[in-house]
Amino acid sequence: MTNETQLSLPEQFSPTENCLKDKIIMVTGAGDGIGRIAAKTYAAFGATVILLGRTTPKLEMVYDEIEQAGNPQPAIYPINFEGAVEKDYIDMCNTLEREFGRIDGILFNASELGQRTPIQSYDADTWSRVLQVNLTANFLMTKTLLPLLEHAPSASVIFTSSSVGHKGRGFWGAYAVSKAGVENLCEVLADEWDGVNQVRINTLNPGATRTxxxxxxxxxxxxxxxxxxxxxxxxxxxLMSNDSVDVNGQHFKAQ
Ligand SMILES: NC(=O)c1ccc[n+]([C@@H]2O[C@H](COP(=O)([O-])OP(=O)(O)OC[C@H]3O[C@@H](n4cnc5c(N)ncnc54)[C@H](OP(=O)(O)O)[C@@H]3O)[C@@H](O)[C@H]2O)c1
Known part of the structure; x- marks a missing residue:
C-alpha cells in the first residue's frame, strides 16, 4: 500500500472554515518553528490543540496567542522527549483519557538536528539522544496512545520526515537515520492498522523551512x-482533516 514516491497536497484541496472543529489534536514541539505555526493553524480551523514541548514559557506564549485569536482553548503538556520513558507516556495517556477521552490527531513534529559531521567523528551520546527524540519517542507515544486514537471516529497521525530521511546524505548522521526510521515506522504501522482500526498514519516532509x-x-x-x-x-x-480519511501509509512533501 505504501507509495515510495513523495506525494504533494491534492490540487483540489481547499480547507473549509472549521474543518477541524471539535477535533482534539496533539502537536509535539509546539513552542517554536513549524510546530508553533501548525498548532496555531489547527486551532484557527477549530481544533482543540494540546501543546507538547520541553520549554514551558514557549508553550505558554503559543497558548496565549491561540486564546487571543479567539480560537478554542488549548492545553499544555510539558514533556522532554530526551528523558521520557514508557511510564511517562502511560501517565500521559491516563491524563488525556480523563481530560479528553479520545485523540483525533497527533502531529509528531519535535526533533533535534544533532551534529552535522561525518559518522567517523559523530558523538555517540548525541547519536543516542537524536534517535531517542526523533524516533523512539514517536514509537513509545504512538504505542501508548493508540487506545485514545481508536476512540476517535477517524484519527490521523503525522510523522515529520525530511529529504535526508527519504534518501540518506553525508554529514547528516543520526538525524538522517532517525528520519528514515520514522518513514519505515509509518509504513509498519500503516500496514498493521489497515482494515483493523480507523487510525491512519502518514509522513510529511516540510522541506527547507525558515526556522x-x-x-x-x-x-x-x-x-x-x-x-x-x-x-x-x-x-x-x-492530513488532519476528514479530506484525508482514506490516505494511509503515504509519504508527503510540502514543496
Ligand atoms: N526547518 C526545516 O528546514 C526542516 C526541513 C525538513 C524537516 N524538518 C522537520 O520539521 C520539524 C520541525 O522542525 P523545525 O525546523 O520547526 O525545528 P525547530 O525550530 O528547531 O523546532 C523544533 C521543536 O522541537 C522541540 N524539541 C526539540 N527537542 C525536544 C525534546 N527533547 N523534547 C521536547 N521537544 C523538543 C523544540 O523545543 P524547544 O523550542 O524547547 O527547543 C522545538 O519546539 C522537525 O521534525 C524537523 O526535523 C524541518
Whole structure:
C-alpha cells in the first residue's frame, strides 16, 4: 500500500472554515518553528490543540496567542522527549483519557538536528539522544496512545520526515537515520492498522523551512530565501482533516 514516491497536497484541496472543529489534536514541539505555526493553524480551523514541548514559557506564549485569536482553548503538556520513558507516556495517556477521552490527531513534529559531521567523528551520546527524540519517542507515544486514537471516529497521525530521511546524505548522521526510521515506522504501522482500526498514519516532509533548525543546519544561508512555515500549512491541515480519511501509509512533501 505504501507509495515510495513523495506525494504533494491534492490540487483540489481547499480547507473549509472549521474543518477541524471539535477535533482534539496533539502537536509535539509546539513552542517554536513549524510546530508553533501548525498548532496555531489547527486551532484557527477549530481544533482543540494540546501543546507538547520541553520549554514551558514557549508553550505558554503559543497558548496565549491561540486564546487571543479567539480560537478554542488549548492545553499544555510539558514533556522532554530526551528523558521520557514508557511510564511517562502511560501517565500521559491516563491524563488525556480523563481530560479528553479520545485523540483525533497527533502531529509528531519535535526533533533535534544533532551534529552535522561525518559518522567517523559523530558523538555517540548525541547519536543516542537524536534517535531517542526523533524516533523512539514517536514509537513509545504512538504505542501508548493508540487506545485514545481508536476512540476517535477517524484519527490521523503525522510523522515529520525530511529529504535526508527519504534518501540518506553525508554529514547528516543520526538525524538522517532517525528520519528514515520514522518513514519505515509509518509504513509498519500503516500496514498493521489497515482494515483493523480507523487510525491512519502518514509522513510529511516540510522541506527547507525558515526556522531555528534550518538556520543551525545552514548558517550561511539568507533566511529570507527559505519558505516560512505558514506556506506549508495547507498540507498540514489536509492530513488532519476528514479530506484525508482514506490516505494511509503515504509519504508527503510540502514543496
Ligand atoms: N526547518 C526545516 O528546514 C526542516 C526541513 C525538513 C524537516 N524538518 C522537520 O520539521 C520539524 C520541525 O522542525 P523545525 O525546523 O520547526 O525545528 P525547530 O525550530 O528547531 O523546532 C523544533 C521543536 O522541537 C522541540 N524539541 C526539540 N527537542 C525536544 C525534546 N527533547 N523534547 C521536547 N521537544 C523538543 C523544540 O523545543 P524547544 O523550542 O524547547 O527547543 C522545538 O519546539 C522537525 O521534525 C524537523 O526535523 C524541518
Amino acid at each position: 531555528n533548525m534550518r538556520a543551525a543546519a545552514y548558517p550561511a544561508e539568507n533566511p529570507a530565501s527559505v519558505a516560512p512555515p505558514e506556506q506549508h500549512m495547507p498540507l498540514y491541515v489536509y
